[in-house]
Amino acid sequence: MNxxxxxxxxxxxxxEGCLAVMGLTMTSVVAAQVFSRYVLNQSLFWSEELARYLxxxxxxxxxxxxxxxxxxxxxxxxxxxxxxxxxxAALIVVHGASMxxxxxxxxxxxxxxxxVRLQISPALFLPKWILFAVIPLSGAILMVHAxxxxxxxxxxxxxx
Amino acid sequence: xxxxxxxxxxxxxxVINAPIAVAIGVSSIxxxxxxxxxxxxxxxxxxxxxxDSFHLMAVPLFMYAGVIMEAGGISxxxxxxANALVGWLPGGLAAVAVVSAMFFAGISGSAAADAAAxxxxxxxxxxxxxxDSDFAAAVQASGGAIGVVIPPSIPMIVFGFLTGASISRLFxxxxxxxxxxxxxxxxxxxxxxxxxxxxxxSRFSLxxxxxxxxxAFLALGTPLIILGGILFGIFTATESAAVAVVxxxxxxxxxxxxxRPRDLFxxxxxxxxxxxxxxxxxxxxxxxxxxxxxxxxxxxxxxGLLSLTDDPVLLLLLINLVLLTAGTFVETTAALILLVxxxxxxxxxxxxxxxxxxxxxxxxxxxxxxxPPMGICLIxxxxxxxxxxxxxxxxxxxxxxxxxADLMVITFFPPLTMWLSGLVTK
Amino acid sequence: AMTVKLGVVTKPGSAQNIAAEKFKALxxxxxxxxxxxxxxxxASLGNETEILQQIQMGTVEMGVITSGVFDTFDPIVxxxxxxxxxxxxxxxxxxxDGPLGAEILTGLEASGFKGLCFSxxxxxxxxxxxxPVRTAADVSGLKIRVMDSALHNxxxxxxxxxxxxxPWPIYTELEQGVIDGQENPLWVLEVYRFHEIQKxxxxxxxxxxxxxxxASLSWWNRLAPEMQSLLQTAMKAAAVFQRxxxxxxxxxxLRMLEEEGMQIEKxxxxxxxxxxxxxxxxxxxxxxxxxxxxxxxxxxxxx
Ligand code: NA
Ligand code: NA
Numbered sequence: 001m002n003x004x005x006x007x008x009x010x011x012x013x014x015x016e017g018c019l020a021v022m023g024l025t026m027t028s029v030v031a032a033q034v035f036s037r038y039v040l041n042q043s044l045f046w047s048e049e050l051a052r053y054l055x056x057x058x059x060x061x062x063x064x065x066x067x068x069x070x071x072x073x074x075x076x077x078x079x080x081x082x083x084x085x086x087x088x089a090a091l092i093v094v095h096g097a098s099m100x101x102x103x104x105x106x107x108x109x110x111x112x113x114x115x116v117r118l119q120i121s122p123a124l125f126l127p128k129w130i131l132f133a134v135i136p137l138s139g140a141i142l143m144v145h146a147x148x149x150x151x152x153x154x155x156x157x158x159x160x
Numbered sequence: 161x162x163x164x165x166x167x168x169x170x171x172x173x174x175v176i177n178a179p180i181a182v183a184i185g186v187s188s189i190x191x192x193x194x195x196x197x198x199x200x201x202x203x204x205x206x207x208x209x210x211x212d213s214f215h216l217m218a219v220p221l222f223m224y225a226g227v228i229m230e231a232g233g234i235s236x237x238x239x240x241x242a243n244a245l246v247g248w249l250p251g252g253l254a255a256v257a258v259v260s261a262m263f264f265a266g267i268s269g270s271a272a273a274d275a276a277a278x279x280x281x282x283x284x285x286x287x288x289x290x291x292d293s294d295f296a297a298a299v300q301a302s303g304g305a306i307g308v309v310i311p312p313s314i315p316m317i318v319f320g321f322l323t324g325a326s327i328s329r330l331f332x333x334x335x336x337x338x339x340x341x342x343x344x345x346x347x348x349x350x351x352x353x354x355x356x357x358x359x360x361x362s363r364f365s366l367x368x369x370x371x372x373x374x375x376a377f378l379a380l381g382t383p384l385i386i387l388g389g390i391l392f393g394i395f396t397a398t399e400s401a402a403v404a405v406v407x408x409x410x411x412x413x414x415x416x417x418x419x420r421p422r423d424l425f426x427x428x429x430x431x432x433x434x435x436x437x438x439x440x441x442x443x444x445x446x447x448x449x450x451x452x453x454x455x456x457x458x459x460x461x462x463x464g465l466l467s468l469t470d471d472p473v474l475l476l477l478l479i480n481l482v483l484l485t486a487g488t489f490v491e492t493t494a495a496l497i498l499l500v501x502x503x504x505x506x507x508x509x510x511x512x513x514x515x516x517x518x519x520x521x522x523x524x525x526x527x528x529x530x531x532p533p534m535g536i537c538l539i540x541x542x543x544x545x546x547x548x549x550x551x552x553x554x555x556x557x558x559x560x561x562x563x564x565a566d567l568m569v570i571t572f573f574p575p576l577t578m579w580l581s582g583l584v585t586k
Numbered sequence: 587a588m589t590v591k592l593g594v595v596t597k598p599g600s601a602q603n604i605a606a607e608k609f610k611a612l613x614x615x616x617x618x619x620x621x622x623x624x625x626x627x628x629a630s631l632g633n634e635t636e637i638l639q640q641i642q643m644g645t646v647e648m649g650v651i652t653s654g655v656f657d658t659f660d661p662i663v664x665x666x667x668x669x670x671x672x673x674x675x676x677x678x679x680x681x682x683d684g685p686l687g688a689e690i691l692t693g694l695e696a697s698g699f700k701g702l703c704f705s706x707x708x709x710x711x712x713x714x715x716x717x718p719v720r721t722a723a724d725v726s727g728l729k730i731r732v733m734d735s736a737l738h739n740x741x742x743x744x745x746x747x748x749x750x751x752x753p754w755p756i757y758t759e760l761e762q763g764v765i766d767g768q769e770n771p772l773w774v775l776e777v778y779r780f781h782e783i784q785k786x787x788x789x790x791x792x793x794x795x796x797x798x799x800x801a802s803l804s805w806w807n808r809l810a811p812e813m814q815s816l817l818q819t820a821m822k823a824a825a826v827f828q829r830x831x832x833x834x835x836x837x838x839x840l841r842m843l844e845e846e847g848m849q850i851e852k853x854x855x856x857x858x859x860x861x862x863x864x865x866x867x868x869x870x871x872x873x874x875x876x877x878x879x880x881x882x883x884x885x886x887x888x889x
Contacts (some may be wrong), residue, residue: 098178104204
């Protein structure tokens with residue numbers, strides 16, 4: 001069993017668990033705000049900020065799972081008409097481009113998290129670097145998925 | 161120079177089938193590197209900032225509402241009710257497919273979800289009653305497009321997020337255009353069915369309408385919560401989405417008992433996954449719009465269009481043309497983020513309300529979901545019916561023609577959008 | 587030739603934009619077109635926190651930013667937003683243009699900003715759609731939109747209202763009654779047409795809210811001293827112009843709002859509000875020694 005593929009699969013299982021929990025939490029938080037405002041006549045001060053940050057985390061972690069599942073749409077109108085050789089070249093360029101984006105997310109995500117290390121969020125007083133850390137974190141997970149996929153795409157399968 | 165490189169690298173990455181978010185993100189990175197005096201930390205800041213929005217929270221929330229209602233077994237009930245309402249028309253099943261899609265549109269914010277949920281039942285049913293398979297798929301694909309015109313609507317949320325237009329008003333503005341599109345699709349489907357001899361399934365019966373209405377009543381409560389909550393000012397669009405999810409969970413788990421607690425994991429995971437695809441494009445596109453704003457790309461493009469004409473009617477036609485072309489090739493969210501800044505830069509010259517413009521933009525992109533190559537509704541319906549996209553797209557042509565006629569009505573007859581939108585008050 | 591990118595989040599005609607456009611014109615005139623100021627408005631660069639980050643990075647050179655937003659970068663700024671601190675415009679100008687204001691601006695250098703001067707958002711006033719408000723008791727239970735700021739939340743909580751943090755814009759939320767009221771300077775009511783949807787205005791003047799013109803410190807330090815002083819004086823002149831312009835128009839605004847049917851409480855019982863907000867001084871928000879010391883001196887200077 002390929003090490004990369006195993007890592008990619010295990011990471012993704014953890015991430016998908018988080019996605020479900022964060023989605024459920026986000027829904028509950030927004031619903032709680034409505035309930036609190038109308039029934040208790042007391043707005044929750046923290047709910048909007050918490051729900052927004054859950055949305056951001058859900059976006060980037062979700063993007064990594066969607067990437068592993070090959071769900072991100074592309075424009076394949078010309079691609080499907082390419083010769084096999086050209087198609088392979090295109091595929092490799094696309095892998096390269098994807099990994100460049102993920103690399104920027106990792107490297108500059110860490111630098112940006114360090115850059116905002118002293119800032120805190122206005123309602124929950126959460127350190128912003130922890131919130132921003134989702135970008136390098138997801139970038140790293142995406143990179144593992146991309147490497148696993150690249151290995152699969154470049155090397156013909158041994159057993160099939 | 162930077163601006164040209166931004167656009168060219170984007171097109172190149174589109175052509176080689178890079179994921180749209182990657183294409184948009186990487187072309188922005190290239191532009192930032194070429195521009196020279198901007199740190200790549202901006203990529204991270206804009207990705208975060210672009211998704212850190214209370215309004216965009218409605219995207220996953222409406223996805224959850226749709227997924228949960230679907231799992232709760234509402235499609236079947238809605239379709240039965242639609243069948244009792246319009247099943248007696250010639251080509252009754254085609255009309256049922258469209259009407260069901262309209263009802264489902266009131267729950268779901270996505271056209272693909274709409275086409276998939278209703279199509280899974282209706283396409284096999286139509287095929288079984290002797291409809292041509294590619295025609296069945298074409299009907300369902302066209303019906304699916306209503307999903308983003310009738311609220312809730314993910315593209316309207318994104319439009320509101322981009323322009324600051326009220327999402328509640330945009331939602332209200334979509335209702336009548338959605339009904340217009342639905343009725344006109346039924347007319348075309350009925351005419352074609354009569355010529356081809358697809359028969360009616362049933363006779364009209366009021367008791368049957370009442371019986372199926374009672375069964376579908378709770379399912380139809382979701383659109384009422386969403387629209388009523390927004391029109392009467394009880395919640396924001398985001399909050400109405402959360403309430404709709406809670407309601408859907410209640411109906412699915414307690415009343416219909418089709419959802420067990422352990423299904424929640426799959427439902428929320430799937431909803432999050434679909435939402436994150438849209439949201440990741442928004443994240444990447446936020447980097448793109450930032451560097452485009454620094455380079456003044458939207459202003460330059462819009463002054464390019466304005467140099468062609470300053471007649472509002474011609475401008476609106478031109479905008480429709482640009483949007484239809486974009487919708488043909490580019491995914492909806494990406495098209496919105498790339499084009500809306502340019503279009504709103506022209507707003508003063510167009511003489512239309514921002515909300516009306518939003519309805520025009522979203523209708524265009526809904527039509528774009530029916531045109532190959534990047535026609536998500538065609539892809540979904542074709543995969544259910546087992547037909548090639550080309551076969552389905554040929555049969556979709558008459559529907560496209562009437563949709564473009566509808567688009568002209570929506571563009572040049574403002575009361576259709578503005579009347580209900582004006583009622584969103586106090 | 588040099589281009590200076592300046593970010594604001596509001597639309598043309600707003601307080602920040604007036605200061606920014608005046609600055610642009612003055613710089614153009616005083617450098618004979620050598621230096622061009624490009625104003626990016628309507629949040630095309632991001633929200634105010636994000637513009638400040640861009641200024642820290644040196645990606646954007648300048649900004650005119652609401653004082654409350656600096657809170658996440660340096661809590662010292664929150665002393666300005668202390669409720670009922672300034673008596674009137676003259677006092678606000680005297681303090682903020684004086685040594686205490688300079689201390690705040692210099693303090694920003696630790697976060698990478700060159701603080702240039704204060705222009706004004708203005709004294710904030712309460713509007714709502716439910717009932718006339720004259721005393722603090724009338725505020726009880728009103729759902730009032732506040733900025734995303736712990737301080738402003740605390741102010742309204744201490745008054746007994748139901749503060750609801752919500753991102754700008756809020757027209758539809760007010761119109762639909764998701765919130766009952768909001769608090770902002772008069773120009774906001776005019777520019778964003780809140781008189782269409784809010785019936786009651788109370789001149790509470792509970793917080794004096796300035797905008798702070800800042801530049802990227804790393805960029806600023808690379809400029810020649812003559813250029814620094816040219817930009818500094820131009821921005822100060824723009825701020826003085828904008829403050830005078832804003833104040834001069836308040837009388838007309840009040841008349842317009844009244845004609846449009848708003849019911850205006852011009853002399854609310856400020857003592858009753860003050861009594862409720864006095865607890866804030868002891869709150870955690872003001873316990874940092876630097877913040878506490880400056881607040882004490884601010885309170886002394888404004889008594
Ligand atoms: Na919909
Ligand atoms: Na298309």
